[in-house]
Amino acid sequence: MFRRTFWFTAGAAAGVWATTKVNRKLKQLTPESLAATAANKAIDAGHRLKDFAVDVRDGMAQREAELGDALGLNDQDAPELPPQRRIAAIENRTYPKYTYNRNEDH
Template identity: 70%
Template structure:
């Protein structure tokens, strides 16, 4: 009789345990629970992406500083580019050498040759 009671109790405990497990899984699979978990995961992914972007930006600033030091381009040393100069021969070709006649050459690549 003691055996039957033991196995009956063991079976009842296993049934309760299995029922509890199934009910927990079913609650996890409800649409509200799935939506909440998805939202939490999306927020977590957003935070990780933001941290990654900040790390990349910090690395870029550090590398730019290293390159500026290596090239000697410090902020106190920055100079402006000189004004563009035009050659006198391009501006006024007929005044440079009056004996040369300049013929207009077309450089259209679509013309028949």
């Protein structure tokens, strides 16, 4: 008698456990849950990509400083650039107007 009660209880507990597992999995597979999961993963990927870009930028600045030191570019004062030349606009100049008609080529 005790064995039957034990196995009945064990079977009922296994049924309850399996039912709850299946219900949780079904809730995870609803369209709303899938959309929320995809959105969270996209946000996480964006944060990881941003962190990677920041690390790359920092590494670039560090390597540029190392190369500048190695080449002696950071020791010298930067020469001043010449002033920008001004180009006078040509006003009232007429150019011949060519019309192109592809049907008149032959």
